[in-house]
Amino acid sequence: MKLPPLNTLRVFDAAARHQAFGKAAQELHVTHGAVSRQIKLLEQALGLTLFDRRNRAVYLTDAGHQLLDVTRAMFEQLHTGLAQLRRPATDAPLVLSCEPTIAMMWLIPRLPDFQRTHPGIQVHLYAAGGPVAFAAQGVDVALRRNDFEWDPALHAERVCDEWTGPVCRPGMPGGADAGDWFDAPALGSATRPRAWQQWAQASGRKAPRQTGPAYEHFYLSLQAAVAGLGVAIGSALMVQDALRDRRLAAPCGFVRDGSAYFLLSPRPCRDDPRAAAFLAWLRQQAANSLPEAAQAVEATGPVACATDQSVAS
CATH class of the missing domain: 3.40.190.290 (D-Maltodextrin-Binding Protein; domain 2)
Incomplete structure (x- = not known):
């Protein structure tokens, strides 16, 4: 399966954690509209609905909850790996x-x-x-x-x-x-x-x-x-x-x-x-x-x- 763009997953992870597109936009320093467009691109790429949009609020669907578990683990592992790469060798002067x-x-x-x-x-x-x-x-x-x-x-x-x-x-x-x-x-x-x-x-x-x-x-x-x-x-x-x-x-x-x-x-x-x-x-x-x-x-x-x-x- 072809993977969706990494940036759409990053935006989804922020929106899912906050359960709000506006707060995700603040965290990522982008506009509310940019977050909404990235989520739509991701949903189209996966063929799934990740958020229910009701009364100006968004709620994760079952598929959204499953994907959040995946992105949370993925980004935590990525941060850990990058931190280890950046850490100087302890035996170096x-x-x-x-x-x-x-x-x-x-x-x-x-x-x-x-x-x-x-x-x-x-x-x-x-x-x-x-x-x-x-x-x-x-x-x-x-x-x-x-x-x-x-x-x-x-x-x-x-x-x-x-x-x-x-x-x-x-x-x-x-x-x-x-x-x-x-x-x-x-x-x-x-x-x-x-x-x-x-x-x-x-x-x-x-x-x-x-x-x-x-x-x-x-x-x-x-x-x-x-x-x-x-x-x-x-x-x-x-x-x-x-x-x-x-x-x-x-x-x-x-x-x-x-x-x-x-x-x-x-x-x-x-x-x-x-x-x-x-x-x-x-x-x-x-x-x-x-x-x-x-x-x-x-x-x-x-x-x-x-x-x-x-x-x-």
Whole structure:
């Protein structure tokens, strides 16, 4: 037997489930007339009456009920099969695009823990910032701060808030241990040009009097602070290890700057077991890191100007 057009079966399935041509039209984003024409084509192709049309309402006939059982099973199987085809292979590496500074200073030192807890998932890291061309670059997920507008069609999973604060080398002349970090040069970066202004607004305090050099990248300004060239705005996540190792001190603790980190993906993370596992691990690591950053602040010296909303309060 020659099969009727697939589209007529799709329209019938919607009309039969709703028992109304109008609701089927809304679901399929077509007109009421288009639904009615497709049903007539199907009835002509099958030589059967599928709906009784009475008083501006439609009712399934016995043949219509039988066909609904067929279409329901058919479309459920089709959806299941397509979902399986689209699901990435669980043994394929998870390709992660990550902003360079957080990748170098926070993520990479913690990736061995992910490999220990998820030995079957390999993470391939691609350092980049800003918009992501997922298909063109072969990227599965991207870790980004929401300092730019991304495609609203992307799926965005919040990881954690961003906390920032001044950081400098312990014991440097005019540094944190001397209690007058405010006189040290304020280091800037081209990738976060408003970091000092945002911190000042969030903390209710003023930036240092002396303006220091602006570096091309956020990472370079933090390295300059480690070298004792001045005081930089640091992310609590990114400077956590430097605080613990006493390479940096955070004299004022950290405050939320209003931004946050998100894991972006073209499809929901729950549909990819690798991405779902990485997201859960990422959130746990971030949750662990922020309290550790607060403890590191206490260990590196006095919190001379901690505010009520700082991590170190």
